[in-house]
Amino acid sequence: xxxxxxxxxxxxxxxxxxxxxxxxxxxxxxxxxxxxxxxxxxxxxxxxxxxxxxxxxxxxxxxxxxxxxxxxxxxxxxxxxxxxxxxxxxxxxxxxxxxxxxxxxxxxxxxxxxxxxxxxxxxxxxxxxxxxxxxxxxxxxxxxxxxxxxxxxxxxxxxxxxxxxxxxxxxxxxxxxxxxxxxx
Amino acid sequence: xxxxxxxxxxxxxxxxxxxxxxxxxxxxxxxxxxxxxxxxxxxxxxxxxxxxxxxxxxxxxxxxxxxxxxxxxxxxxxxxxxxxxxxxxxxxxxxxxxxxxxxxxxxxxxxxxxxxxxxxxxxxxxxxxxxxxxxxxxxxxxxxxxxxxxxxxxxxxxxxxxxxxxxxxxxxxxxxxxxxxxxx
DNA sequence: CGATACATGTAACCGGTTACATGATTTT
DNA sequence: AAAATCATGTAACCGGTTACATGTATCG
Numbered sequence: 001x002x003x004x005x006x007x008x009x010x011x012x013x014x015x016x017x018x019x020x021x022x023x024x025x026x027x028x029x030x031x032x033x034x035x036x037x038x039x040x041x042x043x044x045x046x047x048x049x050x051x052x053x054x055x056x057x058x059x060x061x062x063x064x065x066x067x068x069x070x071x072x073x074x075x076x077x078x079x080x081x082x083x084x085x086x087x088x089x090x091x092x093x094x095x096x097x098x099x100x101x102x103x104x105x106x107x108x109x110x111x112x113x114x115x116x117x118x119x120x121x122x123x124x125x126x127x128x129x130x131x132x133x134x135x136x137x138x139x140x141x142x143x144x145x146x147x148x149x150x151x152x153x154x155x156x157x158x159x160x161x162x163x164x165x166x167x168x169x170x171x172x173x174x175x176x177x178x179x180x181x182x183x184x
Numbered sequence: 185x186x187x188x189x190x191x192x193x194x195x196x197x198x199x200x201x202x203x204x205x206x207x208x209x210x211x212x213x214x215x216x217x218x219x220x221x222x223x224x225x226x227x228x229x230x231x232x233x234x235x236x237x238x239x240x241x242x243x244x245x246x247x248x249x250x251x252x253x254x255x256x257x258x259x260x261x262x263x264x265x266x267x268x269x270x271x272x273x274x275x276x277x278x279x280x281x282x283x284x285x286x287x288x289x290x291x292x293x294x295x296x297x298x299x300x301x302x303x304x305x306x307x308x309x310x311x312x313x314x315x316x317x318x319x320x321x322x323x324x325x326x327x328x329x330x331x332x333x334x335x336x337x338x339x340x341x342x343x344x345x346x347x348x349x350x351x352x353x354x355x356x357x358x359x360x361x362x363x364x365x366x367x368x
Numbered sequence: 369c370g371a372t373a374c375a376t377g378t379a380a381c382c383g384g385t386t387a388c389a390t391g392a393t394t395t396t
Numbered sequence: 397a398a399a400a401t402c403a404t405g406t407a408a409c410c411g412g413t414t415a416c417a418t419g420t421a422t423c424g
Binding site: 036037038039100101107110111112113114115122139140143152153154155157158159160161162164165168169172176179180183 | 220221222223284285291294295296297298299306323324327336337338339341342343344345346348349352353356360363364367
């Protein structure tokens with residue numbers, strides 16, 4: 001019912017940051033704590049184990065930037081195989097399960113993809129994103145139409161809120177598409 | 185940075201269902217698998233342990249509806265202290281941390297509260313929900329205004345998407361408020 | 369009689385949370 | 397010298413995921 005995410009949202013966010021420029025665990029924690037968008041845990045108990053896992057898996061590697069101190073300051077950067085994995089992940093197309101179960105991942109992918117896999121991939125992404133959303137909205141509207149009479153007021157309102165969220169995303173995708181198609 | 189949720193979203197959803205009418209674990213699984221809105225795991229490995237925990241904590245209790253069979257069919261219903269806890273949870277007011285970190289919980293609460301704690305509480309909820317959202321949107325817009333020049337196009341678009349989602353929710357809350365104020 | 373839906377559970381695993389522990393560097 | 401900030405980590409806990417195991421009732 002869920003499946004797929006070879007890369008967790010946290011790992012993706014971390015790779016997004018260190019792709020821009022190599023960073024320490026602490027830099028990453030600060031970035032997550034200060035950024036208002038995309039909520040990631042900035043707790044050391046999340047970040048450091050994640051960095052260890054990703055290192056073990058060969059996606060990133062940490063270079064001790066200073067010599068023989070007891071507490072080494074490690075600056076992490078992407079490895080080749082990490083970049084590879086990241087690019088493959090960013091290039092994946094959008095399906096219905098993604099829009100239902102992995103919206104956070106989708107938006108995070110969008111915010112990274114233009115700079116890492118280029119404009120063409122970004123446009124492809126937005127088109128499939130909008131298409132899947134519009135199809136799913138149609139499906140939900142149909143469901144709502146049938147269920148409405150038997151639903152309590154607030155159940156119906158909650159569902160309209162859910163559908164509204166998907167519609168907002170679809171409209172945003174169309175606007176973004178227009179803007180990105182007509183610029184440099 | 186996160187704190188608070190005395191009740192997990194899954195527990196809340198389960199209590200919402202069995203408040204309407206006593207149900208078995210299997211009924212709950214089916215409800216989660218079929219309902220298009222609010223994504224809950226319908227896997228037995230999530231549901232049954234959750235039911236056990238909630239029973240242990242005294243929020244619900246399961247009555248074996250049939251006598252000496254090897255596989256008893258347990259119908260769960262709310263206990264008094266469970267109803268108490270649920271009502272207290274539903275009556276909580278909305279703060280900024282809720283709209284940032286617990287939007288799912290908020291919408292689930294909304295969909296249940298009218299029938300469990302009444303219209304007045306629902307209206308109070310919607311008012312504080314709208315107010316917090318509008319304040320947070322203002323804050324984000326301000327942040328975006330400052331950061332915009334130094335942001336990559338897609339970073340800006342992603343942030344606009346995030347803000348748009350909050351705005352959509354605020355607008356929805358105002359509409360819902362109007363509808364609920366003027367009806368029965 | 370076999371398939372399918374009904375129905376309940378367990379166990380290994382994984383990753384995030386909270387809380388704690390420690391040390392280095394900079395500021396007051 | 398004390399306090400704050402920079403910086404890295406560990407350990408216990410909790411709950412969800414996946415996969416497995418089992419048994420019952422109904423229907424063709």
